[in-house]
Every structure is written in structure tokens, then in C-alpha cells.
Amino acid sequence: MIPSFVLLAAGVGINAYLITAAVQKRDTAILLARGYSLAVPFMPAMTQERRASVAAAADPSPENRAALDQSRGAFNQLMAQFSQISTEVADAMPPESRAAIGRFVQSMGQVPQIRAQIDNGQASRLTVYSTYNSIADAMIVAAGAIGRDSTDKDAALLRSSAADLMRVSDWLDRSNSLALAAYRNGGLTGAELAEYDSLTRAYRAELNGLRPQLPVAQQQKIGQLESSSDWALLGTVEDALVRQGFDPRPLSPGAVPSLPVTVQQWQDAVRQVASTISGFGLGDLGSTAAAAEKQSADDTLLRSVLIAAASLLLAVVVLSLAVRMGNGLVRRLRQLRSDTLAADERLPLVVDRIRQGEQVDVAEEMPALDYGRDEVGEVAEAFTKAQQAAVAAAVQEARLREGTNTVFLNIARRSQAVVHRQLQVLDKAERAADDPEQVELLYLLDHLSTRERRNAENLIVLGGGRLxxxxxxxxxxxxxxxxxxxxxxxxxxxxxxxxxxxxxxxxxxxxxxxxxxxxxxxxxxxxxxxxxxxxxxxxxxxxxxxxxxxxxxxxxxxxxxxxxxxxxxxxxxxxxxxxxxxxxxxxxxxxxxxxxxxxxxxxxxxxxxxxxxxxxxxxxxxxxxxxDSGDDRxxxxxxxxxxxxxxxVEAGAPxxxxxxxxxEGNPAWPALPPSDDRPPLxxxxxxxxxxxxxxxxxxxxxxxxxxxxxxxxxxxxxxxxxxxxxxxxxxxxxxxx
CATH class of the missing domain: 3.30.565.10 (Histidine kinase-like ATPase, C-terminal domain)
Incomplete structure (x- = not known):
């Protein structure tokens, strides 16, 4: 019973732990799916505000101010929702991911400060650019940490690739924000030109490096993107801006770099390419990873439930068998105890009957206890042998005692017969003797013989005979x-x-x-x-x-x-x-x-x-x-x-x-004074x-x-x-x- 209960308790505990872990994993996958669904519009909204904020910091014109207000309104709604979901995700993630998500949530606290500086005209376009870049970097790091802490390797690979695509998309948006602000405000400075050139080269090289690691569907989509007109137009604009920025002939004051397309076409191409790359990461890969992790969590939960049910069923079956076997063993032991007690009660009676000389059928009076061939049966067999040995010893003792008593009684009766003949001889001698001394001696011998007869009778009584x-x-x-x-x-x-x-x-x-x-x-x-x-x-x-x-x-x-x-x-x-x-x-x-x-x-x-x-x-x-007292008798x-x-002896004694x-001659008899008128002694x-x-x-x-x-x-x-x-x-x- 104890091992069965331990097995049952261990099975319940382990399966409860597995089910709880599977439920937590599924809940985490659901949270991550919600987070990625919010991250898909979050990155474009944040990059749009970054682009508008950099432009407003460079030129606070009404046109730029109106674009900034519009981008802020769209980003505010997403930022509140995304902050709440990030906190919930952080609570469900391991320590490393939780710390990365915490840094991202903390970085979002810079948005109100930088907005106030922009509104007051105290922020340069490089400061605004760096602030929003830190927010994007924190988000990308958090997404990568989530991918590394994933328990499913496929989901971890997908999330890692999604984080890399987010970085590619962010580098594209960064370069565009920097170039658009400089285009409207006298061109790029030397440092900005180097940053812009580095970003454009980096996002293109990173995308080409990531392409072989992505699933086939994403590889095909990237190939379609790179062969699209937007991708080609964006490359043409980037090349023109870099060439003109490195041209030793400076632009005249108020002049802007010449573009092969219009600004609107340029920005439309940037938004299209950036949203496509971001969609590859957060939309396709992130959603696929969340769905795969949720499916894995559902499968784990289903397996845990099935294992728990099977373990519980097995434990119940084992417990039932243990109870049945235990009850059967207890019943056999109780029956053995009852039979042995009954045999113990019969044994003294049988032994007494044997000692009294009664013929006893040992097999009938002390039947063998048959309890099989297992340990209980061996105990019963040993007890039966012990009882039969006791009865056999009693039989042997009774036979030995019977023989001893026979010899005992034989000798006692021989002695009694001799004493009886001796008493007869003494009686005859007493009658024939006239000398008082001889009579007294004969009386003494007669008395001793009487005592000897009583001793012989004692032997007869001890031997079980009757007088x-x-x-x-x-x-x-x-x-x-x-x-x-x-x-x-x-x-x-x-x-x-x-x-x-x-x-x-x-x-x-x-x-x-x-x-x-x-x-x-x-x-x-x-x-x-x-x-x-x-x-x-x-x-x-x-x-x-x-x-x-x-x-x-x-x-x-x-x-x-x-x-x-x-x-x-x-x-x-x-x-x-x-x-x-x-x-x-x-x-x-x-x-x-x-x-x-x-x-x-x-x-x-x-x-x-x-x-x-x-x-x-x-x-x-x-x-x-x-x-009656009046009766003569x-x-x-x-x-x-x-x-x-x-x-x-007095005459007329009443x-x-x-x-x-x-x-005669007894010293206890008092000597009476002689008198002629008294009767003789x-x-x-x-x-x-x-x-x-x-x-x-x-x-x-x-x-x-x-x-x-x-x-x-x-x-x-x-x-x-x-x-x-x-x-x-x-x-x-x-x-x-």
C-alpha cells in the first residue's frame, strides 16, 4: 500500500508540475503573439515619429510641425498598449529577457522628454536622432533576448531572425530620417554623410546575409523585394545623395541636392521597403514563431494531460491491485491466525486425552493447514509440523508413562501383597505370644507393617491406580x-x-x-x-x-x-x-x-x-x-x-x-492407684x-x-x-x- 500511495503522490506531483509548466508556456506564447501583433505597427509608427521629429528639430516649419503632430497621435496609442503588454511579457519571461524588456520599457520613458525639447526648440536633429535610435535598439535587443530564451529551438531561430530583420528595417529608417532632414536643410554634414553611407551599406549587407538563414517563403519574398522598383528607386536615391555629399563642390546657400525622383516618390519607396522588411520580421517570422511556440505549448500541455491521465490510471490500477492483494493476504493471515488459535485451543485437550490413555487420531484432531506454497503456506506448514511434533511427543510421553506406571503399580502391588501376608503372620504371632515384651515388640512390627502398607498404597495412588x-x-x-x-x-x-x-x-x-x-x-x-x-x-x-x-x-x-x-x-x-x-x-x-x-x-x-x-x-x-427424643433408639x-x-470406667456413668x-504399657495412660473396689485396667x-x-x-x-x-x-x-x-x-x- 505504501509504495502504491507514494507512486500515486509522485505521479500527481510530477504531472501537476508538467501541466502547470505547459500552461505557463502556452500563456507566454499567447502573450508573445499579442506582443508581436502590437510590434508590427509599433516600429513603423515609431520610425515615422522619429523621421518627423528629426525634420522638425532641423526646421520647425508649420509643414514639419503638422507632420510631427500627426505622427505623435498615432504613436501615442500604440505606445500605451505596447508598454502594458511588454510588462506582462517581462513577468512571464526568464531573467535575461525580463531585464532586456525592462530596459526597453525604461527607454520609452525618454519620449516625453525629447518631445518637450523639440517643442521648445532645444533639441538638435542629432540629439533627436540618437534618442529615438536608442529606443529602437532597446526594442531590437529585447526581441533578440526573447528569441534566445525560447524553449523551442525553431521558435528561437525564427525570433532571432525576426530581430535581425527589425534591425535591417530600423537601419533603413534611420538613414532615411537623417537624409530627409539634411535634404531640406542644406545637405548632410560630414559626420551625417558617413553615418548615412554606413547605414545604407549595412542594411543591404545584413539583408543579404540573413537571406540564406530564413525560411524559403521569406527568401522568396526578399528576392521579390530586391527585384522591385521601390528597391531600385531607393538604391538610385541613396547613390545620388552619397555622390553629391562627397562632391568637393559645395552647394550654394539654400540649395538642395538634386534627386533622380521626386521627394514623395523617394519617401513612398522608403516606407514601402521598410514596412516590407519589418513585416518579414515582426509579421511573418514573429507571428510564425509565436504560433509555433503556442502549438508546441499546446502539444506539451496535451502530452502532459495524457501522461497525467495515464499515470493516474496506472496508479489507480496498481493501487487497486495492491489493495486487492493486500486484502487477500490479510484475509489469509486472519484465517491462518484463526486456525492456529483454534489449533492451539485443541492441542492441550488432545494432549490431555493422550495422557489419559485415550486413543486419538492425530490426523483428524490436528488437521494440516493448507495455505499454498508461498510464504504464508510455509508458515502454516511449519506450524502444522510443530503441532504434530508436540502431539507425537505427547504420545511418546503417554506410552512411556503408561509403561512406567505399569511397572510402578506392579512393584507397589507386589509390596502390598507381601505386607498383607506379613500382617497376617504378625497377627498369628500376636495371638500365640504370652510374653508382654514380645507382644509389645510384635505390636511395633505390626504398626510398622501397617505404615509400610500405607506407603505401598501411596505408590499405587501415585501410579494412577486405586486402592x-x-x-x-x-x-x-x-x-x-x-x-x-x-x-x-x-x-x-x-x-x-x-x-x-x-x-x-x-x-x-x-x-x-x-x-x-x-x-x-x-x-x-x-x-x-x-x-x-x-x-x-x-x-x-x-x-x-x-x-x-x-x-x-x-x-x-x-x-x-x-x-x-x-x-x-x-x-x-x-x-x-x-x-x-x-x-x-x-x-x-x-x-x-x-x-x-x-x-x-x-x-x-x-x-x-x-x-x-x-x-x-x-x-x-x-x-x-x-x-424423636422419646424414641428408645x-x-x-x-x-x-x-x-x-x-x-x-465407673459404674452407673451417666x-x-x-x-x-x-x-498396654503406653506412657500416655496414667497409672491409677490400686484399689480392690475398682475395675481392672x-x-x-x-x-x-x-x-x-x-x-x-x-x-x-x-x-x-x-x-x-x-x-x-x-x-x-x-x-x-x-x-x-x-x-x-x-x-x-x-x-x-
């Missing part, structure tokens, strides 16, 4: 909370608050138990050893809430905010591993919570630590019916679990309490207080491909996992998962 422990029937929330606490190492630091009497659907039992165990274990790990962790719950409009409140150092607001964001939208485990984040417990919690629409959030505790709030939705709860909404150091399970029996549904854990799913995996592969993968967890524990201790 194998599942229940078909609902389990009370209190039992789930107590089972989650029992899976932690320092369960004796847990204080229970009020837990609502609610039932959890069987499909959410294992995941909720694991989720609470991770949060409780996290609270234990990141709080002082002597501090306590409080677990309490409440029913709410959207379900039930479990709060885990510790007294640790807490978390920075930005870390807590990032953790809450992860609970709301858990990232891909591969991305979590790439960021170097070792808090995989939070990730496990987020994955388990997402499966059942459980909302987990971390708040600042009143003790300066962290309060973990778990909102269990109504979809994970079994609907219950509130009974009516119970409170809460099961109260008091700390072990506050629990006592309230219903459930005592948390603690093993309770003794912990493994799984004695669990719900019947939780007594026997379901068998883990069989591990596929046991016979295919080698010990070397299992050892390598577990070593890599242990190295990762070791690096995570080596980081600065902060409240994490």
Missing part, C-alpha cells in the same frame, strides 16, 4: 477416624473431640481412611514431640467436617496457598516430579480427595500450627434418619472420644463414652474395638505379570524411589505431606 482395600457396606465415621489414627506411629499423641454418628459409603471408606491417616501422620511429623494433635468433627449442611489441629511451626502463607490450590486441582505427578517437590503426601491426599469430591484445605491453627479441614460431601455419606448426634488419661484403643486387644466390617481386610488384587518381572528390575525401581524419598526428607523441614 485394593474396598468395603461393600458402610462404616461409621468414628471407626474410620480411629482406624486412620491407628495407622500412625505416635497415635498416643492424638486427642479426640466429638465425632458425629455418620456412616460412610463402602466405596469411600478406604480412600477416606488413607486420606485422614496421611494428614494425621503429617501433623505428628511436623509438631513438637510433646505436643498433642486434636481430631474432631461436625456435621454441616454439605456433609461432615473432620478437623485435624496441630501445634507445630505452621506453614508460610504462600506455601499454604499453593497446597490449597493443589488440593483443588491436583497436578500431574510427572509435573510434580519435574518441579522437584518432595511433598508427595499432599499429592496423594489431593488425588484421593478428587475421587470422592472431598474438599481439603489448610488453615492457620489457633496454636500457631496448621489446621487441616476435611469436608466430606453428602454423596459419600449414608442418609440417616433423626429419631434415639442417640446423640455425636460419639465422644475422651483422651485416655481422662477415661475411667454418659456414653468410647475409649480410644491404646496398647483395660487391656488392648488387636482389632477388638474395630467395626466388624474392618476386622478382616479384603485380599489385595493379584499382581499381573509376577512371572515376567525380574528381581533386578524390582530392585532398580525401588532403589530409585528410595533415593527420591531420601532427597525429599533431606530438604528443609516444612509442614508438608
Amino acid at each position: 485394593t482395600r474396598q468395603w461393600r457396606t458402610s462404616v461409621s465415621l468414628l471407626d474410620i477416624v480411629r482406624s486412620a489414627v491407628a495407622e500412625t506411629e505416635q497415635y498416643n499423641r492424638i486427642s479426640f473431640g466429638r465425632i458425629p454418628q455418620l456412616q460412610i459409603t463402602g466405596q469411600a471408606v478406604a480412600d477416606l481412611m488413607h486420606l485422614l491417616a496421611e494428614l494425621v501422620d503429617n501433623a505428628i511429623a511436623f509438631s513438637p514431640p510433646e505436643s498433642r494433635i486434636e481430631v474432631r468433627g461436625n456435621p454441616v449442611g454439605k456433609g461432615a467436617v473432620i478437623e485435624i489441629d496441630d501445634q507445630g511451626l505452621g506453614m508460610a502463607p504462600e506455601d499454604r496457598s499453593r497446597a490449597n490450590d493443589m488440593f483443588g486441582d491436583p497436578p500431574d505427578f510427572g509435573m510434580l516430579a519435574l518441579t522437584g517437590d518432595s511433598r508427595i503426601g499432599f499429592y496423594v491426599v489431593a488425588r484421593l480427595a478428587r475421587q470422592h469430591d472431598i474438599r481439603v484445605s489448610l488453615l492457620e491453627s489457633n496454636y500457631g500450627g496448621v489446621r487441616a479441614v476435611v469436608l466430606i460431601p453428602n454423596s459419600a455419606l449414608v442418609p440417616v434418619q433423626r429419631l 434415639h442417640t446423640d448426634w455425636f460419639d465422644t472420644v475422651v483422651p485416655a488419661q481422662e477415661s475411667r 454418659r456414653r463414652t468410647t475409649v480410644a484403643m491404646l496398647p 483395660p487391656k488392648r486387644h488387636r482389632q477388638a474395638n474395630l467395626a466388624p466390617e474392618l476386622h478382616e481386610l479384603p485380599e489385595p488384587e493379584p499382581v499381573a505379570g509376577d512371572h515376567e518381572a525380574t528381581a533386578v528390575e524390582a530392585r532398580s525401581l525401588m532403589t530409585a524411589f528410595q533415593d527420591g524419598t531420601r532427597r525429599g526428607r533431606a530438604d528443609n523441614e516444612t509442614w508438608d505431606g
Whole structure:
């Protein structure tokens, strides 16, 4: 667009200049034509006044005075018009011609002065003769300057020849004016005779010299003039005057030179020859030059107009093509932009589908962008290749992840199966043991195995699998909370608050138990050893809430905010591993919570630590019916679990309490003074207080491909996992998962 507009502007500017110059040239040619039309009668009128003025200055007789007045009247009209047209021509001409025309106009200012001197009898005939000659010379010089400044060479040659013919005509008139004045006043003086002889010879020689340079028509006219009777008569008179002027015998006083013809015949011949020569210059050549220049100006103007029209048409065509091509390019670019944006929007969705294991037709989901073979098409092709490379990389990543997860889950389920068999062996050993120390040692091994089972389940969750422990029937929330606490190492630091009497659907039992165990274990790990962790719950409009409140150092607001964001939208485990984040417990919690629409959030505790709030939705709860308070089956909404150091078994206790399970010899259990009337201390029996549904854990799913995996592969993968967890524990201790 920019080059097109520049071309259009340049074309308009150049053609406007050319048209303006052509119009000025035509106007100048018209002015010159008017000037030459006035110059044709101007020179004869001026020479007639010069002749009459010289005669009146020599002899102010009434006859000469009357001839002078008559010549002045004719010259006055032409002089006013010619002065005005000369000024206009001067304004339109170049500097040299303008200066010459200015000198001519200035010389015409001498006419009033010389007229006054003649009228007062103060001017000699030589003074009058010289004054009018200067006016004629200025006019001839101006005509020659106009010819030299002409832009057309033919017109310049014609004007130059016209100026020369004007000079020939003026020399003829000058000689005649001088001779006529002397003829009537005693003849020519010596100086006048030399001037007269020089002028007559000069105009004849000049005319012969100019003749070959003139057009053929003018040459023929000059030949006709030189063969005319007037030309011959004029030559005879000039010869007689020169002979008699150089005759050593002076004329008697009052005598005049003898002429072969009468004075009237002589003057008629002079006027005829002078007007003919002047007509050749100012009339024929000058008019022809003006007409040629005007024609040249008209042709130039016509050419400029045609060129301007063609240039404008070309510029419009080029501009139209540029606009069309530009609009087409813009449309293609906009379409390419729209297609690429749409492809950019589809690409993450396709990649997510591939990562989720869905089979995707890449050619259908990410079609190639076809925009031709030009630069735009090359850009579209490059973008298509980049997208296809991204999708191919996602496919390769999904396949690699699928294989890694398969190995990951295989090892985790193998470990889970081993731990499950280990728990069965420990349970059998606990039942057969009688030594309290051995029982305590077996309980410790049982607890460590339980934690190892939870770690194996963490691996299953990280690998994208589901926990194998599942229940078909609902389990009370209190039992789930107590089972989650029992899976932690320092369960004796847990204080229970009020837990609502609610039932959890069987499909959410294992995941909720694991989720609470991770949060409780996290609270234990990141709080002082002597501090306590409080677990309490409440029913709410959207379900039930479990709060885990510790007294640790807490978390920075930005870390807590990032953790809450992860609970709301858990990232891909591969991305979590790439960021170097070792808090995989939070990730496990987020994955388990997402499966059942459980909302987990971390708040600042009143003790300066962290309060973990778990909102269990109504979809994970079994609907219950509130009974009237008079109904025998009516119970409170809460099961109260008091700390072990506050629990006592007293007969006739007015309230219903459930005592948390603690093993014998627990230092948190206070030593009661022995009394014969008090009941014995309770003794912990493994799984004695669990719900019947939780007594026997379901068998883990069989591990596929046991016979295919080698010990070397299992050892390598577990070593890599242990190295990762070791690096995570080596980081600065902060409240994490």
C-alpha cells in the first residue's frame, strides 16, 4: 500500500508540475503573439515619429510641425498598449529577457522628454536622432533576448531572425530620417554623410546575409523585394545623395541636392521597403514563431494531460491491485491466525486425552493447514509440523508413562501383597505370644507393617491406580477416624473431640481412611514431640467436617496457598516430579480427595500450627434418619472420644463414652492407684474395638505379570524411589505431606 500511495503522490506531483509548466508556456506564447501583433505597427509608427521629429528639430516649419503632430497621435496609442503588454511579457519571461524588456520599457520613458525639447526648440536633429535610435535598439535587443530564451529551438531561430530583420528595417529608417532632414536643410554634414553611407551599406549587407538563414517563403519574398522598383528607386536615391555629399563642390546657400525622383516618390519607396522588411520580421517570422511556440505549448500541455491521465490510471490500477492483494493476504493471515488459535485451543485437550490413555487420531484432531506454497503456506506448514511434533511427543510421553506406571503399580502391588501376608503372620504371632515384651515388640512390627502398607498404597495412588482395600457396606465415621489414627506411629499423641454418628459409603471408606491417616501422620511429623494433635468433627449442611489441629511451626502463607490450590486441582505427578517437590503426601491426599469430591484445605491453627479441614460431601455419606427424643433408639448426634488419661470406667456413668484403643504399657495412660473396689485396667486387644466390617481386610488384587518381572528390575525401581524419598526428607523441614 505504501509504495502504491507514494507512486500515486509522485505521479500527481510530477504531472501537476508538467501541466502547470505547459500552461505557463502556452500563456507566454499567447502573450508573445499579442506582443508581436502590437510590434508590427509599433516600429513603423515609431520610425515615422522619429523621421518627423528629426525634420522638425532641423526646421520647425508649420509643414514639419503638422507632420510631427500627426505622427505623435498615432504613436501615442500604440505606445500605451505596447508598454502594458511588454510588462506582462517581462513577468512571464526568464531573467535575461525580463531585464532586456525592462530596459526597453525604461527607454520609452525618454519620449516625453525629447518631445518637450523639440517643442521648445532645444533639441538638435542629432540629439533627436540618437534618442529615438536608442529606443529602437532597446526594442531590437529585447526581441533578440526573447528569441534566445525560447524553449523551442525553431521558435528561437525564427525570433532571432525576426530581430535581425527589425534591425535591417530600423537601419533603413534611420538613414532615411537623417537624409530627409539634411535634404531640406542644406545637405548632410560630414559626420551625417558617413553615418548615412554606413547605414545604407549595412542594411543591404545584413539583408543579404540573413537571406540564406530564413525560411524559403521569406527568401522568396526578399528576392521579390530586391527585384522591385521601390528597391531600385531607393538604391538610385541613396547613390545620388552619397555622390553629391562627397562632391568637393559645395552647394550654394539654400540649395538642395538634386534627386533622380521626386521627394514623395523617394519617401513612398522608403516606407514601402521598410514596412516590407519589418513585416518579414515582426509579421511573418514573429507571428510564425509565436504560433509555433503556442502549438508546441499546446502539444506539451496535451502530452502532459495524457501522461497525467495515464499515470493516474496506472496508479489507480496498481493501487487497486495492491489493495486487492493486500486484502487477500490479510484475509489469509486472519484465517491462518484463526486456525492456529483454534489449533492451539485443541492441542492441550488432545494432549490431555493422550495422557489419559485415550486413543486419538492425530490426523483428524490436528488437521494440516493448507495455505499454498508461498510464504504464508510455509508458515502454516511449519506450524502444522510443530503441532504434530508436540502431539507425537505427547504420545511418546503417554506410552512411556503408561509403561512406567505399569511397572510402578506392579512393584507397589507386589509390596502390598507381601505386607498383607506379613500382617497376617504378625497377627498369628500376636495371638500365640504370652510374653508382654514380645507382644509389645510384635505390636511395633505390626504398626510398622501397617505404615509400610500405607506407603505401598501411596505408590499405587501415585501410579494412577486405586486402592485394593474396598468395603461393600458402610462404616461409621468414628471407626474410620480411629482406624486412620491407628495407622500412625505416635497415635498416643492424638486427642479426640466429638465425632458425629455418620456412616460412610463402602466405596469411600478406604480412600477416606488413607486420606485422614496421611494428614494425621503429617501433623505428628511436623509438631513438637510433646505436643498433642486434636481430631474432631461436625456435621454441616454439605456433609461432615473432620478437623485435624496441630501445634507445630505452621506453614508460610504462600506455601499454604499453593497446597490449597493443589488440593483443588491436583497436578500431574510427572509435573510434580519435574518441579522437584518432595511433598508427595499432599499429592496423594489431593488425588484421593478428587475421587470422592472431598474438599481439603489448610488453615492457620489457633496454636500457631496448621489446621487441616476435611469436608466430606453428602454423596459419600449414608442418609440417616433423626429419631424423636422419646424414641428408645434415639442417640446423640455425636460419639465422644475422651483422651485416655481422662477415661475411667465407673459404674452407673451417666454418659456414653468410647475409649480410644491404646496398647498396654503406653506412657500416655496414667497409672491409677490400686484399689480392690475398682475395675481392672483395660487391656488392648488387636482389632477388638474395630467395626466388624474392618476386622478382616479384603485380599489385595493379584499382581499381573509376577512371572515376567525380574528381581533386578524390582530392585532398580525401588532403589530409585528410595533415593527420591531420601532427597525429599533431606530438604528443609516444612509442614508438608
